[in-house]
Each structure stands twice: as C-alpha cells, then as structure tokens.
Amino acid sequence: MFKPFNKTFNFSILLLFTLLPLLAGLGYAIAYSFGLVGVLNKGFTLENWKILFSTSEVYISVLYTSWLAFASLSICIFISLAVVLAFPTKFKSGIFSYLVYMPLAFPSIVAAFFFFQFLSNAGILARLCYQLGIISQISDFPNLVNDSYHIGIISTQTFLSLPFFILLYASLYQAEKLEDYQKLAYALGASKKQTIFKISIPILLKRSLPSIIIYFIFKLGSYEVPLLLGKSSPETISVLAVRKLQKFNLLDIPQGYAVAVIYAFLVLILLFIAFKKSKHQYEV
Amino acid sequence: MKYSIKHLILLMLALVFTLPIVILFLLSFSQKWVFPKLLPEKLTLENWIIILGDGHVISNSFVISLSIALFVAASATILGFILSRYIAYHPKRRLLTFLTYFPFALSPVIFAICLKYYFIKLGLIGNLYGIVLAQLIIALPYSIIFFLSFWNQKVLDYQNLVYTLGGKQKQAFLYITLPLAKSFLIICFFQCFLISWFEYGLTSIIGYGKISTLTIHVFQFINEANIFYAALSCCLLILPPVILLWFNKRFIIQQKG
Numbered sequence: 001m002f003k004p005f006n007k008t009f010n011f012s013i014l015l016l017f018t019l020l021p022l023l024a025g026l027g028y029a030i031a032y033s034f035g036l037v038g039v040l041n042k043g044f045t046l047e048n049w050k051i052l053f054s055t056s057e058v059y060i061s062v063l064y065t066s067w068l069a070f071a072s073l074s075i076c077i078f079i080s081l082a083v084v085l086a087f088p089t090k091f092k093s094g095i096f097s098y099l100v101y102m103p104l105a106f107p108s109i110v111a112a113f114f115f116f117q118f119l120s121n122a123g124i125l126a127r128l129c130y131q132l133g134i135i136s137q138i139s140d141f142p143n144l145v146n147d148s149y150h151i152g153i154i155s156t157q158t159f160l161s162l163p164f165f166i167l168l169y170a171s172l173y174q175a176e177k178l179e180d181y182q183k184l185a186y187a188l189g190a191s192k193k194q195t196i197f198k199i200s201i202p203i204l205l206k207r208s209l210p211s212i213i214i215y216f217i218f219k220l221g222s223y224e225v226p227l228l229l230g231k232s233s234p235e236t237i238s239v240l241a242v243r244k245l246q247k248f249n250l251l252d253i254p255q256g257y258a259v260a261v262i263y264a265f266l267v268l269i270l271l272f273i274a275f276k277k278s279k280h281q282y283e284v
Numbered sequence: 285m286k287y288s289i290k291h292l293i294l295l296m297l298a299l300v301f302t303l304p305i306v307i308l309f310l311l312s313f314s315q316k317w318v319f320p321k322l323l324p325e326k327l328t329l330e331n332w333i334i335i336l337g338d339g340h341v342i343s344n345s346f347v348i349s350l351s352i353a354l355f356v357a358a359s360a361t362i363l364g365f366i367l368s369r370y371i372a373y374h375p376k377r378r379l380l381t382f383l384t385y386f387p388f389a390l391s392p393v394i395f396a397i398c399l400k401y402y403f404i405k406l407g408l409i410g411n412l413y414g415i416v417l418a419q420l421i422i423a424l425p426y427s428i429i430f431f432l433s434f435w436n437q438k439v440l441d442y443q444n445l446v447y448t449l450g451g452k453q454k455q456a457f458l459y460i461t462l463p464l465a466k467s468f469l470i471i472c473f474f475q476c477f478l479i480s481w482f483e484y485g486l487t488s489i490i491g492y493g494k495i496s497t498l499t500i501h502v503f504q505f506i507n508e509a510n511i512f513y514a515a516l517s518c519c520l521l522i523l524p525p526v527i528l529l530w531f532n533k534r535f536i537i538q539q540k541g
Contacts, residue, residue: 014428017363022386097533102529103301116506162300221392228506242397
C-alpha cells in the first residue's frame with residue numbers, strides 16, 4: 001500500500017528533485033570550468049579561470065549586481081518603513097489591503113516592460129513632461145532606461161519588492177507589539193523622533209535582517225529586468241553567464257560556467273549568513 | 285496640513301500600485317500611440333479579438349502556460365507537503381532545510397544552464413516534459429520550505445492524540461492533518477502556480493525556443509517593438525494572479541503574519 005510518509009520514499013524524492021539536481025548541476029559547472037568535461041576541454045586546467053580573472057569583467061559584474069541589489073533594497077526598505085510607521089494599520093483592511101498586493105501579480109518581465117514604457121524617452125513620463133511644457137522634444141528627456149545610473153532597473157526592482165517589505169513590516173509591527181513600546185517610550189518622556197529612530201526602526205530592521213539577506217540573494221540572481229532595462233556593459237552576473245554560455249563562441253563556455261560557479265558560491269555564503277542570523281528554524 | 289500630506293502619500297502609493305495595470309490595459313486596447321500624445325489615440329477591441337481568436341499563438345501559449353503552471357503547482361504542493369514533514373521532524377532538520385533552500389535561492393536561469401547538459405542527455409530539451417520537470421525543481425524547494433512552518437508541535441500532538449485514541453495513520457492524515465493544512469495547501473498551490481506562471485529565464489533555456497509560454501511571447505513582442513501585443517500578453521499574464529491574489533488575500537495575510 002502506498003504510504004505517503006514512508007521514509008525511504010521521502011528521502012528518494014527529496015534526493016531526486018532537490019539535492020541531486022543541485023549537486024549534478026553545480027558539479028558539471030565546476031568540472032566544465034576546470035576543463036574536465038566539455039567539447040574543447042582536454043583535461044584539468046586553471047586556464048579558464050585565469051582568463052576570466054585576467055579582465056575586470058567578472059569583478060565589475062559582481063560589484064554591479066551587488067550594487068543594484070543593494071540600491072533597490074535600500075530604497076524599498078526605506079519606503080516600506082516610512083509607509084508602515086506612518087500608516088501601521090492601513091494594510092490590514094480596506095482598499096489598501098488589496099492594492100498593496102498588485103505588484104505581486106507582476107512577473108519581472110512585465111514590470112520591466114511597463115517601466116520601459118513609463119521611463120523611456122518616448123514614455124509616459126516624457127509625454128507628461130512635454131504636455132506640462134518641461135521639455136519641447138523627445139531628446140530633451142534624460143535617459144532613464146538602459147542608462148548609466150541604472151534608474152530603470154532600480155525602479156523596477158523596487159516596485160517588485162515593495163509589497164513584500166510593506167507586508168513584512170506591517171506584520172512585524174503587530175507581532176513585535178511596537179505600539180506598546182512606543183506608548184511606553186512616550187510615557188518615559190521620549191520624543192516622536194526618538195521613538196521612531198531608537199525603538200521602532202531598530203526592532204523592525206533587526207527582525208527582518210534574515211529576510212533582507214534572502215531578498216538580496218534573489219536580487220543577485222535577477223535576469224529579466226537587467227536584460228531588458230540594463231546597458232550592454234556592465235552586465236549582471238546572470239546576464240553575463242547566460243551570454244557566455246549561449247553565444248556561439250565555444251571558447252567562452254568554460255568561463256560562463258566559471259561565472260555560474262562564482263555566483264553559486266556567493267549565494268552559498270550569503271545563505272549561510274542568513275541562516276546564522278536567524279535564531280529560529282528558517283521558513284518562508 | 286499634516287492630514288493633507290498623509291493623504292497625498294496615500295494617493296501616490298495607490299497610483300504606484302494601480303497605474304501599471306491601467307497603462308498596460310490601455311496599451312492592449314490601442315493600435316496607435318505617437319509622441320507626444322499622453323494617452324493612446326485609437327482604442328479598440330481588435331487586438332484582443334485577433335489574439336484570443338481560435339488557433340492564435342497567444343491563445344495557444346496561454347493554454348500551455350496555464351497547463352504547465354497548474355501541473356507544476358499541484359505536483360509541487362503535494363510533494364512539498366509530504367517531504368516537508370520528513371524534514372520538519374528529522375534530527376538534521378536545519379541542514380536539510382539549508383540544502384533545500386540552496387536550489388530555491390539560486391537564479392533559475394543560472395540553475396537551468398547548469399542543468400541543461402543533463403536535460404539534453406535525457407531528451408528533455410525543447411519539450412513540455414522538460415519544462416515541467418525544470419520548473420518543478422525550482423518550485424518544490426519553495427513548497428517544502430513553505431510547509432515547514434505547518435509541521436509544528438501542535439500538529440504532532442493532535443496526530444498523537446488520534447493514535448492514543450485508537451485511530452490509524454490514514455485516519456489521522458485524512459481527518460486531522462489535511463483539514464488543519466487546508467489553508468496552507470491553498471496558499472502553497474497559489475504560490476507555486478505563480479512561480480511557474482512567472483518563469484521566463486529557465487523556460488527559455490530548457491524550452492529552447494520550441495515551447496512558447498506567455499512570458500516567452502512577451503519577450504518576443506518586446507524585441508519586435510510590438511508594444512500593443514506585448515501589453516496584451518502582459519495583461520494575460522497579470523490577470524490570473526490578480527484574480528487569485530484578490531481571492532486569497534486573507535490567507536496570504538495570515539501566512540505572512
């Protein structure tokens with residue numbers, strides 16, 4: 001008889017669908033990058049890694065990806081904290097409790113498309129500026145997508161993350177009984193500013209730190225948004241790895257796998273930190 | 285003064301949340317939008333009629349995406365529910381959770397390029413089975429992690445009570461565990477559906493351009509600069525999640541809390 005909680009069955013499925021693909025995929029990427037497998041590879045070599053690190057491309061890519069994740073998360077956390085502290089109960093009921101979920105219905109590719117239509121030279125913002133007399137022709141409007149300051153990418157990433165952090169902080173506000181702490185602080189003579197900066201924000205940030213790290217990891221792996229709204233150089237890690245692996249130059253493939261290994265290693269370290277920071281069992 | 289600033293902030297927030305959907309729908313009903321016109325000039329149902337017509341690639345890809353997402357969501361939810369129990373009460377729970385988290389945290393597109401070799405060897409590149417399997421590999425870890433919070437001491441105590449009172453494993457599962465897990469199962473199904481429904485990078489690599497899901501079509505239309513069809517495809521992508529989000533809002537709030 002089929003037993004849904006049979007230990008051997010459970011372990012086999014877990015191995016087959018999660019652990020095996022992970023080990024097999026990363027194992028193949030590592031082996032390819034060291035020349036152990038692959039069409040043009042002839043045995044163990046460090047040459048592919050040396051070539052990769054001989055140019056600044058991969059360093060810049062890691063820094064650039066980290067910067068994008070950091071910038072969009074910082075803006076998102078700032079807005080979410082401000083909104084939740086200003087309207088702590090607004091997202092529990094009423095129209096905003098529904099509206100806040102809207103960005104969650106957006107796949108990254110759709111959000112990227114919308115922000116392209118909104119921020120580009122001929123986009124909605126440019127048209128609005130023209131109608132208001134701020135600009136007189138398309139070229140007067142600054143580049144906000146595929147731009148040097150990555151405004152398009154950061155705006156899109158912020159938009160996509162905003163509901164998660166607003167809901168997270170709104171629920172933490174209730175769970176951590178921040179209102180009680182605030183009342184106590186006022187009773188002890190603290191000002192509103194002191195209550196916000198010395199009590200509310202530190203508690204919310206500390207409790208949300210593992211979630212922030214996990215979200216940072218997700219942002220590091222972002223692909224569609226930088227692909228559509230980013231410049232051709234620098235590239236994010238995902239875009240760089242896929243370009244090296246999908247293009248027709250076979251000599252680039254080992255380096256593409258090396259980039260994938262670097263990324264996986266980075267994720268592993270960050271995930272380890274997130275688990276260390278989390279005192280509780282880790283859950284979504 | 286303070287009151288009006290708060291209202292202004294709320295109004296801006298409402299705009300941020302709703303404007304994208306309004307704009308995308310407006311564009312999907314349009315065929316002409318020349319600079320500097322603020323709104324599309326010609327609003328018509330023509331795009332929707334053409335694209336949703338019988339046999340059109342978009343309507344076909346909508347059905348393909350929906351079928352993949354439903355299958356992946358159902359499989360990931362059922363397997364995740366079973367496997368999460370195994371991990372939750374395992375002596376090495378933390379290690380197994382960490383190992384489950386790792387594939388979920390990896391970028392799907394990078395995971396896909398690492399797995400591509402095996403998919404080619406197994407004949408799973410460029411077909412529906414390959415896409416379903418690849419999406420299941422990223423949705424299942426999510427499902428397992430999601431259900432870990434369900435398997436707490438309270439659930440275990442209830443099950444033990446059934447055994448103490450002479451109940452069997454099947455009865456404990458059917459009459460105690462499943463009813464307790466009902467809202468978790470619904471939310472997990474919905475979240476896994478979204479993971480599959482939103483997927484682009486992994487699908488493009490494993491699908492090899494032969495299986496056209498909606499996200500693949502959106503990308504194609506964007507590349508062709510066909511903004512009206514791209515907007516329409518975007519609307520089709522957004523509609524099911526919006527409906528589901530609206531429907532499940534209460535459950536999601538409970539879960540996040």
